[in-house]
Every structure is written in structure tokens, then in C-alpha cells.
Amino acid sequence: MDAEFFLSAAKNVAILSIFFLVGQWWLLRFRSRQISKRHVDARLKSSIADAQVEEKDVKLVGSRFERLQLKAGLELEKSSLFLMMLSVIAAALLIGFLFGVLAAIFVPVVAIIFAAAYWSFRYQRRRRAVFEGLPDVIDDVVRGVDAGRSLEQALVDSFNDAAPVFSPLSFRLRSAVEAGRDYTDLMDDFARLYSVPPLVFVAVALRTSSRFGSSVRPVLKKVSQALRSQQEMRREFIAATAEIRFTAVAFAVLPVGIGVGLVSMNESFRHVLLDTDTGNKLLGVSIGFVVVGVLIISRMVQGVGRG
Structure with a gap:
């Protein structure tokens, strides 16, 4: 690679950066106009229409994008996501100009895999936090009812003192209780969001108690005991399979x-592998075999200790 090549590459990078800055400036302007327009539309709406919309809304969040973010505890705006996509496209164009089309295709694939792995890691961590914190929440509800508080107030106080992962449910639950609306649908939606069947049992018990006047304390105690037993078995299973999972990762x-x-380390081998058609084919086949092997091993240990 001579000086002219690097000069041309620098010019292309400068052009890409200028386009990137112009696109970012336009996106921020467009975003500010959209926010102003939404504020104006919100003020023009009547309080009756707002009450009707609030009465129909029984979910924690509405759109799929917001639900995906809530599952992983992310707070990304669409503008930030768009800027990330522009960054990946710019990096792919730069690498494609320097190293070829195959390397350029490799960049978005790696970005998508990394984003999916990061989202899955955060989701599984929050799901474990839900399973570990739910028994304490249920015990706090039982203690609140025994202390003479109403069931609704005990629920609100228990979720307010719970882990941060319960914050969306706590906020909507408090609003529903203060407005006198049914709050069990919110618990069902939270249970579907993190795949927590015991929380569905709690919602059914609360719904049955409010309609038929039955006692909810025995059901809550049974659910709490079952969750604690499940978490204890999970810890024992994690400890027993630690060596096997480490071997699989290795x-x-x-x-x-x-x-x-x-x-x-081997320059001649690298030259044959990267600069010849036969080497490129062998490299592609080997990468395919490695990916298949990693997927098989990950499927073998998938789900260990989850839930």
C-alpha cells in the first residue's frame, strides 16, 4: 500500500464523516420538531379522550420496540438506534473499501450478533432478578395484610420496596390502585414479559379474592415457598454443572x-489463506464448521440454571 492509497482512504473517511455529521444534525432537528409536535397534540387532546385511552390501556408498554427495551432494561430512543445503524454502515463501507466486500459484509453480521448476545444477557439477568425478588415481595404482601393494611396497599408498598426490575410494574400498579382500576392484568402482562408463571398464579388468586371474597394468604404463601425451593434447586444445579459448562465454553x-x-504467527500461511481463492474457500469452510460447532455446544448448555 503506497501513499496514494492512504490519501484516497483518508479522503473517503473524511467524506463519510461529513455525511455522518450532516445526517446526525438533520436527525436531531427532525427529532426536536417531532417532540414539539407531540407536545402540541397532547395539549390539544381533551381530558375525556385521555381518560378513555387510559382506561383501555392494560399493558405496561404498548409498542414492540418498547417491550424489547423493557425486557432488557434498555432506554434507547429511536434516534440513538438510527445513529448506531449509521455508524455500523459507515464502518462497513470503510472496511469494505480497505479490505473488500467480504470483510464489509462481516461487520453488520458481527454487530447484529453482538447486539443479540448483549440483549439476551441483560434479559436473562433481569429474569433471574425477578425470580429471586418475587418471594420477598410476596412475603411483604402477606406481612402487610397481617398488619391490617388492605391488600391493594400492601401490594403497592411491597412492589415499591422491591428490586429495580419491578419498577415499571410498581409505577403502573400504583396508578391503577389510586384510580380504582383492575390491576391484575398488569401483573399478567409483566408475567408474560419475563415468562414468570408464578406471578400468573398470584394474579389469578388476587382476581378470585376480589370477586368471591376468598382468602389469598394461603395461595401467596404456597407460591413463595415454591419459588424459594425452585431457586435453591437452581443454585445446586448450577454448582453441580459448573465444570461441564466451563469445559463446553473452552x-x-x-x-x-x-x-x-x-x-x-505464520505469514506465509496467512498469505495463502487470505490472498488465494483456495485459501478463501478453506477459510470460509473452517469458519462455517466453527460456527456450527459453537451453536451445537451452546444448544447443549442452553437453559442451564435459567428460570
Whole structure:
């Protein structure tokens, strides 16, 4: 690579950066106009229409994008997501100009895999937090009822003192109780959001108690005991399978590390592998085999200790 090549690459990077800055400025302007327009439309709406919309809304969040964010505890705006996509496209164009089309296609694939893995990691962590914190919440509700408070007030106080993962449910639950609306649908939606069947049992028990006047304390105690037993069994299972899961991760990572090490240390082998058609085919086949092996190993240990 001579000086002219690097000069041309620098010019292309400068042009991409200018387009990126102009696009960001336009997006911020468009975003501010949309926010102003929404504020004006919200003020023009009557209080009766707002009350009707609020009465029909029985979910924690409405759109699919907001539900995906709530599952993982993210707070990304659509403008931020659009800027991330522009960054990935710009990086793909730059790498494609420097190293070819195959490398450019590799950039968005890696970005999508990384984003999916990060979302799954945050979702599973929040789901475990729900399972670990729900028994304490149920016990607080039982203690509140025993202390003479109403069931609704005990629920609101218990979720207010719970882990931050329950904050969306706590906010909507408090609003529903203060407005005198049915709040069990919110608990059902939260249970569907994080796949928590015990919370559905709690919602059914609360719904039955409010309609037929039955006691909800025995059901809450049974659910709390079952959740604690389940979490104890999960911890024991995690401890018993730790060595097996570590071996699976080692088998998934070692082939990739060995291949990268061999390619980086052997210049002639790297030249044949990257600069010839046969080497490119062998590299593609080997990457495919490695991906298949990693997927098989991940499926073997998938779900261990979850839920």
C-alpha cells in the first residue's frame, strides 16, 4: 500500500464523516420538531379522550420496540438506534473499501450478533432478578395484610420496596390502585414479559379474592415457598454443572483462538489463506464448521440454571 492509497482512504473517511455529521444534525432537528409536535397534540387532546385511552390501556408498554427495551432494561430512543445503524454502515463501507466486500459484509453480521448476545444477557439477568425478588415481595404482601393494611396497599408498598426490575410494574400498579382500576392484568402482562408463571398464579388468586371474597394468604404463601425451593434447586444445579459448562465454553473458544494464533504467527500461511481463492474457500469452510460447532455446544448448555 503506497501513499496514494492512504490519501484516497483518508479522503473517503473524511467524506463519510461529513455525511455522518450532516445526517446526525438533520436527525436531531427532525427529532426536536417531532417532540414539539407531540407536545402540541397532547395539549390539544381533551381530558375525556385521555381518560378513555387510559382506561383501555392494560399493558405496561404498548409498542414492540418498547417491550424489547423493557425486557432488557434498555432506554434507547429511536434516534440513538438510527445513529448506531449509521455508524455500523459507515464502518462497513470503510472496511469494505480497505479490505473488500467480504470483510464489509462481516461487520453488520458481527454487530447484529453482538447486539443479540448483549440483549439476551441483560434479559436473562433481569429474569433471574425477578425470580429471586418475587418471594420477598410476596412475603411483604402477606406481612402487610397481617398488619391490617388492605391488600391493594400492601401490594403497592411491597412492589415499591422491591428490586429495580419491578419498577415499571410498581409505577403502573400504583396508578391503577389510586384510580380504582383492575390491576391484575398488569401483573399478567409483566408475567408474560419475563415468562414468570408464578406471578400468573398470584394474579389469578388476587382476581378470585376480589370477586368471591376468598382468602389469598394461603395461595401467596404456597407460591413463595415454591419459588424459594425452585431457586435453591437452581443454585445446586448450577454448582453441580459448573465444570461441564466451563469445559463446553473452552471447547467453543479454543478452536477460534488457535486458528487466530496460527494465522497471525505464520505469514506465509496467512498469505495463502487470505490472498488465494483456495485459501478463501478453506477459510470460509473452517469458519462455517466453527460456527456450527459453537451453536451445537451452546444448544447443549442452553437453559442451564435459567428460570
